Amino acid sequence: MATVAVILRPLGLLALMFALTMLLPILFAAATGDAAMGAFDEGFAITLGIGAMLWLAGSRHARELHNRDAFLLVGVAWTLLPALAALPLLAYFRDLSFTDAYFEAVSGLTTTGATVLNHLDELPPSINLWRGEMVWVGGMGLIVLAVAILPLLGVGGRQIFKAETPGPMKEAALTPRIAETARGLWKIYVGLSVCCIVAYRAAGMNWLDAVVHGFTTLGLGGFSTHDASFAYWDSPRIEFVSIVFMLAAGMNFATHFLAWRGRSFLAYRRDPEAPWYLAVTLSSAAGLAAYLVLQGVYGDAPTALRYAMFNAVSIATTTGYANTDYGQWPVFVPLWMLFLSSFASCSGSTGGGIKMVRALLLYKQVYREFARAVHPQAVLPVKLSREPIPPPILYAVLAFLFLYISSIVGMTVLLASSGMEMVSAFSAVVACINNTGPGLDQVGPATSYESLTDFQTWVCSGAMLLGRLELFTLLILFTPVFWER
Numbered sequence: 001m002a003t004v005a006v007i008l009r010p011l012g013l014l015a016l017m018f019a020l021t022m023l024l025p026i027l028f029a030a031a032t033g034d035a036a037m038g039a040f041d042e043g044f045a046i047t048l049g050i051g052a053m054l055w056l057a058g059s060r061h062a063r064e065l066h067n068r069d070a071f072l073l074v075g076v077a078w079t080l081l082p083a084l085a086a087l088p089l090l091a092y093f094r095d096l097s098f099t100d101a102y103f104e105a106v107s108g109l110t111t112t113g114a115t116v117l118n119h120l121d122e123l124p125p126s127i128n129l130w131r132g133e134m135v136w137v138g139g140m141g142l143i144v145l146a147v148a149i150l151p152l153l154g155v156g157g158r159q160i161f162k163a164e165t166p167g168p169m170k171e172a173a174l175t176p177r178i179a180e181t182a183r184g185l186w187k188i189y190v191g192l193s194v195c196c197i198v199a200y201r202a203a204g205m206n207w208l209d210a211v212v213h214g215f216t217t218l219g220l221g222g223f224s225t226h227d228a229s230f231a232y233w234d235s236p237r238i239e240f241v242s243i244v245f246m247l248a249a250g251m252n253f254a255t256h257f258l259a260w261r262g263r264s265f266l267a268y269r270r271d272p273e274a275p276w277y278l279a280v281t282l283s284s285a286a287g288l289a290a291y292l293v294l295q296g297v298y299g300d301a302p303t304a305l306r307y308a309m310f311n312a313v314s315i316a317t318t319t320g321y322a323n324t325d326y327g328q329w330p331v332f333v334p335l336w337m338l339f340l341s342s343f344a345s346c347s348g349s350t351g352g353g354i355k356m357v358r359a360l361l362l363y364k365q366v367y368r369e370f371a372r373a374v375h376p377q378a379v380l381p382v383k384l385s386r387e388p389i390p391p392p393i394l395y396a397v398l399a400f401l402f403l404y405i406s407s408i409v410g411m412t413v414l415l416a417s418s419g420m421e422m423v424s425a426f427s428a429v430v431a432c433i434n435n436t437g438p439g440l441d442q443v444g445p446a447t448s449y450e451s452l453t454d455f456q457t458w459v460c461s462g463a464m465l466l467g468r469l470e471l472f473t474l475l476i477l478f479t480p481v482f483w484e485r
Helices: 002-021 023-032 037-061 067-085 087-092 098-109 125-140 142-149 157-164 178-203 207-218 236-249 253-262 266-270 274-294 301-316 332-341 356-374 391-417 422-433 454-468 472-478
Strands: none
Touching: 002 023, 002 037, 002 067, 002 125, 023 037, 023 125, 037 067, 037 087, 037 125, 067 087, 067 098, 067 454, 067 472, 087 098, 087 125, 098 125, 098 454, 125 178, 125 207, 178 207, 178 236, 178 253, 207 236, 236 301, 253 266, 266 274, 274 301, 274 332, 274 356, 301 332, 332 422, 356 391, 391 422, 391 454, 391 472, 422 454, 454 472
């Protein structure tokens, strides 16, 4: 119980900071006079009150957080914050159930982009702005933001940063101080977001659409202000802007930070993931375009390349935008794109999946086993960027893959047992645990998750949280060893 008491103060801090994020839609609604202003007032007041109570309740137990405390804080925070984010949605949509509101908020904060809402074009602008802001805040992580700007409150910056950031190798520091590292990452994130918003506006979006899609592009979340997503504009220029910034957001933000600090592109050449990430994603898009031409889906290569490139990059980076209903394409194409979403994004990015660095380590480990079968006495270390990888990291990657596959199988069986058709069940789980958004058939790009039962919706919400916290951070809370003294 001591661990629970210790996290109350930083949890209250996070809730208070999260309340401040509601000020943007509040001010926007007040300025434009849209219908959702009162809903955000209620959500802001309740979130502020809960944050203050948690802060006061934990003040007597304040101390530096240990690793166990950090895991619990991250798990509880990512479970609580979506409930707080859902408050404005519940206040505005009187017929929206808590299950669906929580799903929408989880989808935003985990940067999944799956939605249960329809008629997005008719929503109050402040609601769409809030949906986009949830993706943006969740992209870099509110907890990393707390570490960045409040390092003196004794909330255990390094422990939280390690528990929150994605990827198997979390010990490397970009700067001597962890708070300085987090601030540097946020500067890059904000800078790219501003550039993306301006580029969208210049390409033809209005300012509201540019801001919302700038948020969701850098967060790789896929929420849109229009039911038709990017098909609403039918603009190659806008799609090109999106592709560029989706590819940037799918890279390790630490690499962007090093490139910016060193004023050199050498950081991208030295990054072991970036070349593979770009090569796999872009070559897949080109190959899928050729396949669509051969299958007669499109009559010319430029058109096929346009649609294949946009949708392949969108799904591979786990964004979830669409500029056409690719669910109507030959099934190989959307299945390959879902496969890409499982590993293409880089560690330290806002994307989901197992990350490219784990895929590279798994490939190298398999190749080493082949080589050892031929040369049993050979010493063949697994290397990345010419550096040998310690065995504990390889063991952790193998354990992660086992948990990842087991989670997909288990949750697919759960959805299938509830009556969902198998392709829909499998693709929904893969899309949610990879934080991609659209799946196939019942949850395809032309539909939403509205048709799911409450049970199915909660399974998908759990899958999104598992994927965002990379399995271990959440599942470790349910192990006996975590609670042992």
